[in-house]
Amino acid sequence: MCSPLEHNNIVVFDVHDPLLAPLSSEIYSASLYSIITFTNMVVILSVFALFSVQSMVLPSFGQYVVISLYNFICGLLRAQVVNFKVIKYLPLFLTVFIFILVCNLCGLIPFNYTVTGQLIQTVVLSISIFCGIVILAFDRMRYKFLGFFVPRSVPTSLIYFLTSIEIISYIIRPFSLSIRLFANMLAGHTLLSVISGFVMYTFSTKI
Secondary structure, three states, X not given: OOOOOHHHOOOEEEOOOHHHHHHOOEEEHHHHHHHHHHHHHHHHHHHHHHHHOOOOOOOOHHHHHHHHHHHHHHHHHHHHOOOHXXXXXXXXXXXXXXXXXXXXXXXXXXOOOOHHHOHHHHHHHHHHHHHHHHHHHHHHHHHHHHHHHOOXXXXXXXXXHHHHHHHHHHHHHHHHHHHHXXXXXXXXXXXXXXXXXXXXXXXXXXX
16 A cells, blocks of 8 residues: 555446446445445344344343443433433434444454545535434424523623524534544544554565
């Protein structure tokens, strides 16, 4: 590899199949690994659902893993969400969590491609969830949702200024979170590539 960032480049693969000749086209590495990640995520969720429907007095190892993951996600929701009635949206949070987890685990493989190492992937994921939450908030609370941005117990002369700051910070939040995920994966994967390349070079060099 000429550069430790070369693993992050998007590569185009030619798809040629005699049976699908009219449909033969090109596929990008980002799309290919997204499909692989989605397939792994479906398998994990299927196993999760399989162990969830089983009822046993003493849980098996698989059920223990499922319960631990469930309690972990519920703990995150309790820490971040005031109204815990949002538990009915647990499948959505669980799906997003497993998707990011699988993407990050794929990035731990040296010289492998990581989906979350692309800024466009993390930005699209965060913006889509952000828009869904805003639409859901307006649907449930109507215009009372705007009161979330108005601080309480502050002088009247500062309400407009502080409200503007709250709105701007709320809008910037998905971008900051997506950039942080992208930067962490890019930096970690680059460091892993550098160390792996150094180890391979060390063992391949004759003393």
